[in-house]
Amino acid sequence: MNGGGYTTTALRVSDAEREPVLERLKDAYAEGRLDHAEFELRMHLAMTAKTRADLAAVMAGLERPVPEPASGGVPGKTAPGPPDGRQRLLAALAHGSGAVPLIIPPLAVMLLAGAGAPYARRQAAEAVNFQLTLLLVTIVTFGLGGIVYTVSWVVALVAAVAALGGLDFRYPWILRLLRA
Template identity: 40%
Template structure:
């Protein structure tokens, strides 16, 4: 995280915050905000690609500031804007909880990857709570789908595939119950491709 001053090399004064070099975490924060602005329709695809390129090649905080400057009311500082998925989202009302639970439970109807994806692209655009649960369910079921394709190439994998499916059903039910209770749920053994 950026601080107001950092130690300077010997013989020099403190480095101004805008001149501080950025870390990968700083770049990732800006990338998340640009992607969120694109998802909200505030940027078109070309503008998003350009800003992502600038964010990923930034060397100092001064390089990152123009990437987000017109996305917020005041000039951004990286310490003010946490990543959107760092803080647990809370349901605005009962309908958020029901739709969040549906994002997990719809997979039981046979819509393993398609169900959470539909929830993410519809209700997830307006509700951070639904988005969080739909992304978690989608990532888990993409992981199960990938394991189903890759594991049968091994003898042990053939035995594990049915166990993965049973685990997927049980964890989907647990995730749905957690969403109904306005809780946070993270699937174990999940590769989180969608963020």
């Protein structure tokens, strides 16, 4: 207890304090660390949290692993930094190829990027999932979903620009069948 008679965990949270928690929950869901039901529950709990302790409970088990120091860590294993120019270019190529309704270019980037380009692999997997979703919609609607492809060109180009900037782009409303 501090001099005021309360702990910092009892302090009420603001919207600004909720935002990073909501973003971390979205990331954990995208990483496959939460199933849909648990994601929905934790999002609700985060949105209705009143204190820092409530937010801490929502985040239980989702803390990102802290990288080991260089002297005591796994040899050759470092925390991934921001994507380099090559990774950003590969990711932009994977997304930008969505202007042509082919799964092959982003799939090739995903398979050939290798372990040394995790950002490019994640973004290429996102682009493949986007293309697969569009293909399934077109098949299920007996070709009428092909109209969606015209709108998808704009989304693919926005994703390509975001990837060039090193941002993690997530397509809304798609099936995520592949993980990088």
